[in-house]
Amino acid sequence: MSKFGTSQPITRLEDSRFLTGKGRYVDDIAPAGALHGFVLRSPVAHGDISALDVSDARAAPGVHLVLTAADLAAAGLKNAMRFAVVRNRDGSRAAAPPRPILAEGRVRFVGDPLAFIVADTPAAARDAAELIVLEIDDRPAKLDLAPGGETLHPEAPDNIAYDFAMGDEAATEAALAGAAHVIRHTSHDNRVIVNSMEPRGCYAEVEGDRLHLAFNGQGVWGTKGDLVSWFGLSPEQVRVTNPDVGGGFGMKGMGYPEHFLVSHAARVLQRPVRWMSERTEAMLSDNAGRDLVVTTTLGFDADLKLVAFHTDSIANLGAYVSQFAQNIQSSLYSKVLTGTYDVQTYHFRNRGVFTNTTQVDAYRGAGRPEAIYALERAMDFAARELGVDPLDLRRRNFIPSAAFPYRSATGELYDVGDFHRVLARAEAEADLSGFPARRAASEARGQLRGVGICYYIESILGDPEETATIEITTTGARVYVGTQSNGQGHETVYAQLLHDQTGLPLDSIEIVQGDSDLIAKGGGTGGSRSVTVQGMAMRATADTLIAGLTGFLAADMDREIAFDAGEGVFRAPGSNVVVTLLEAAARARAAGRAELAKVTETRKLPGRSYPNGCHVAEIEIDRETGATRVDRYTVVDDFGNLMNPLLAEGQVHGGVAQGIGQALTEHVVYDDTGQLLTATFMDYGMPRADDTPFIAFHTEPVPSTANPLGMKGCGEAGTVGALAAVANAVQDALWPLGLRRVDMPFTPSRVWAWLREAEAIAAE
Template identity: 85%
Template sequence: MSKFGTSQPVTRLEDSRFLTGRGRYVDDIAPQDALHGFVLRSPQAHADINGLDVGAARAAPGVHLVLTATDLTGAGLKNAMRYALVKTKGAKPAAPVRPILAEGRVRFVGDPVAFIVADSLIAARDAAELIELDLDERPAKIDLAPGGETIHAEAPDNIAYEFTLGDGAATEAAIAGAAHIITHTSHDNRVIVNSMEPRGCYAEVEGGRLHLAFNGQGVWDIKADLIRWLDLPEADVRVTNPDVGGGFGMKGMGYPEHFLVAHAARLLGRPVRWMSDRTEAMLSDNAGRDLDVTTTLAFDADLKLVAFRTDSISNLGGYVSEFGQNIQSALYAKVLTGPYDVQTYHFRNRGVFTNTTQVDAYRGAGRPEAIYALERAMDFAARELGVDPLDLRRRNFIATDAFPYRSATGELYDVGDFPRVLARAEVEADLAGFAARRAKAEAQGRLRGLGICYYIESILGDPSEAATIEITETGARVYVGTQSNGQGHETVYAQLLHDQTGLPLEAIEIVQGDSDRIASGGGTGGSRSVTVQGMAMRATADTLISQLRAFLSTDMDQKDMTFDAVEGVFRAPGSNVVITLLEAASRARAAGQPGVATATRTTTLPGRSYPNGCHIAEVEIDRDTGATRVDRYTVVDDFGNLMNPRLAEGQVHGGIAQGIGQALTEHVVFDESGQLLTASFMDYGMPRADDTPFIAFYTEPVPSTANPLGMKGCGEAGTVGALAAVANAVQDALWPLGLRQVDMPFTPARVWAMLQEGKALAAE
């Protein structure tokens, strides 16, 4: 295998252009003559629209267009966004319309009301100030409890759906007969995604065709939406994703601005651009997490799990967003029982509407939430039962010889060796030395805690993907259906093709994010890219080599030609005939058979892979201020075979940083009227470099049997494990003070309040 092939820590190829300012981000490449769009958003969280007068705005200098809901419906367009409903056993989920522009009522601060297009952004903003919006305020519903002011008539008590799985009666019976019953309640706080690059897009009409460029996670869903919404032929719509500065699930779906910009460009016959600023993003981007979970664990006398019950209520925001109903229900359920061997269970999740921004996918999309609740409960149970948290987990792990294992919720875990991974983490984290580290911290007036999380996650998304590879005069061009958001796809895919063809990395071009150049694709999400796209590329490369080998055998009258992937050459046994891959492709083109140098294959994964691993965090808390910091962090992951260990480690580091951010600093606050009080980086605590310790990263690979490459996705794993590891460490630090209920985020003010509660308990 070449030093540049798979399993090698190759430096990212794309970084050169990013670091030298040659990235092609949507706000950089919008047409110079494009008009500027601006969205007028509701200043109130819940109100009836009594009047909307845009006359003065339309007459303002530099204004070309002002769109309202009436303008959309008047043009024969449906004023509604697309979204999916969760499949439930009982009553159908509520399916209220989510308008592109508010119609009749606004339901969160930031709800789009009008779209202004002008010569400049300043002119558009000035015109927006002239719009007369008469709102009759209603009470705002902010909390997660059922009831309150009705937001949608279709959802009594504001409950959008009730999702259940498992046997409730059998679970209750098993719990009633258990030797030990432990119940734990946790709150998974709301976060604002805050990708480095805010959302943006531009649209133009080229030769009668609509072209929309936006910074998202795939082009085909948006293309299908535009075709349907504008009633256009498929051939008349092109959608592209240029370079994208972070997505994390938040950019994986459609937003009103995509449709408004596209419609405006067609109406005006001019390019139209829109770019969010940071506060606008905080108000309008789909948020993440925000749910309450009560977990009940039932153990027998030997501390083996005999039953498991989960009851959760999750925030949908003001409307159903694209995947919102499925995140905390169907996707949460995929890893409901984690790495543990328990088959008797019951799960209920209810989604509730509130007058807040929509909640949807955020790095992990349901799996971090499920593992957080489960691993918080397991640690809590260990403390309540007076046993070692590692020992309790070992007693309940799925046995290594039980794989493939069908989980209680129907997932087929292909492989795993959880005890081995846990044992490695115990050593690498130096748990034997923790007591001494705690004693030292105590002597210096600080509390120290140790937290463990053993996670498992399920790769999501379409298991099918296509790839096209064409050999050019100088190298290869690869067309992929996934979309990089900064993960390093260009490097990993080039490594994979280099490993199979011997072509230099710099001679391989990766083409992505263009519906004209790529027929179809599943986009990026659910940690699917490398496993699904990698398998498609491997199959395509095999087909390409076979085609060229067959061509050469005939063209050169040489039978049984072989291909040396290390050197990238074809050889004829028993002769001195050696021809490079590029020479073979050139011969095929010269012979009038250019198709021989191009191949396309669509493949489907035979099963999903299940990354898993152990996170161990140590925190220290200042007794006087409540300031909490993560002091040590160790993670041992099973990602199967790695294509590029350096990039995998980078993904884990980034995921852990996001988990630490949610656990310690990120705190979304709405007031009682629904106003977002944390709408800038002055008020919203993004994690910084000094919030993140050195992260010791190790792997204990058990190659997946669900794909030929033996890989398991790693993009979201860091976040899946980090939340509970940090929270359990804080719980451990505060446990001696008598504190049994501690919830994220562990900001200094909140932890200080917990410390005062501990002092009050000690004084009783």
């Protein structure tokens, strides 16, 4: 195998253009002369619109168009966005109140879009927005996660959007009643703002009778379908593209009002229109992540084996149902509900609540980090309550390696796994035997020290089918893929895969993505699906390409032909006849067989893969200030076969950093009127470099049987494991002080308050 093929840790090919300023981001490539859009947003969280007069704004200098909900209706356009709903526990359909593109009659969160102004410059658009007469009659803001409060939508009494359940409630209650030990733990998974490096943006232009929308998202086909449906156009009349994308993390994987508004404005004005979010605007309007409270009840027998598992959670949806929101903390959460543990008796209930806050939707992991966080916090809490080693309690309850393939309680078919082996490696790499000495050294300096582990498992999500087209050109190959990179390094990994099969130089391989005109369909990027699904389709396409050209050359040259992947040439055994791949494609085209040089294949995964692994965090807490820092961090992952270990490690590092950020610094705060108090980087605690320690990354691969490459996705695994590892380490440090309930985020002020609470308890 070439040193540039799969399993080789080469640096990213795309970084050269990014680091030299040659990236093609949406705000860089908007058409010259494009008009600028600005969104007027609600300044209050909840109220009835009594006046919205835009006449002065329309007459302002440089203004070309002002849109309100009334204007959309006048154009015959539906003022509503698409989203999915779940079924309630009684089988009824969940509440589905319309989510307007522009607020109509009432506003429901600070940042709710009210009007869209299009002008020559951003300044002119903002100035015109100041001229709009807006009057809102305030209503009380509903902000807590309990049922009840001021009603946001008549379709959702008590603000309960849905009441979802899985499992056998009666059997679970009976098993818990008969259990030797019952442990109950409640955790709060705090709300975070995604804050991708590149804020959301888009532009639209009209090309003849066609509409072109470019936006920085995670796939083009869902948005294309939305625009086709909304405008009543044919699919051929709509082109959607994703250029380079500076981070997505799930937040850019769904539709937003601006996509519709920019597109409509471009069609009305017959001129290009662009819109780019500013940071505070993004913090007000981007879909947020997490924000739920989970109570986990574990039942153990006398040997500390799990006999029953019950989860009751209540999740914040925000003001409206976002595209995937109802599924995130219900069906997606359930994919890894019981984690890596061998328990079949369970019940899971999840309710979604409307509040006067920004919508909550997918954020790195989308339900699986939330499920693993609650479970691993509960397992660690149980170990401490039962007086056993947290590692030992997990070992007693792991699914044994001989039991695979294993059907989990919620119906997931785990294909392979060796959790004992991975945990043993993590214990050794983290030097847990040396922890007592490190704790003693910290205490000598007046610091508290704790260690926490999390054993996670993740279910790969998304469309299991993908298509790839490989075209051999005169200089190399062009590969058309249905996924969309937003920082993962797809161009490098896919080039490595094709190089491995064809011998083509990496720099001769071009990856084409994110253009609905060039790629007929695709699943986009999300749920850590890209490498497994797209990689399988690429492999099949390359096999078909080579087989077709081999057969053509054999017939054309009337001799046996074999392909040498290492050299990238066709050979006639027993002779010195050598034909390169590029020459073979040229000969096929010259013979009227151009279809042999451009091949398309579609493949569907036979099953999901389940990345898993163990995270070990060690933290120190300053007794006087409550400042908490992660001092050591060790990861041992089972990602199956790796295409590029260096990129996999980078993905883990990024995920862990986001997990540490949520655990230690990130904290979304609203006041009692629904105003976002953490709407700038001065107020919102984004993790810095000095918040993240060296992350020791190791692998213990068990190749997946659910795809021919033996791979498991890795894009979200770092976050899935980090939350509970850090939280359990903080709990470990504070447990000796009598503190039994600690929750993220572990900011200095919160930890300081707990320490003073412990001092007061000790003084009694």
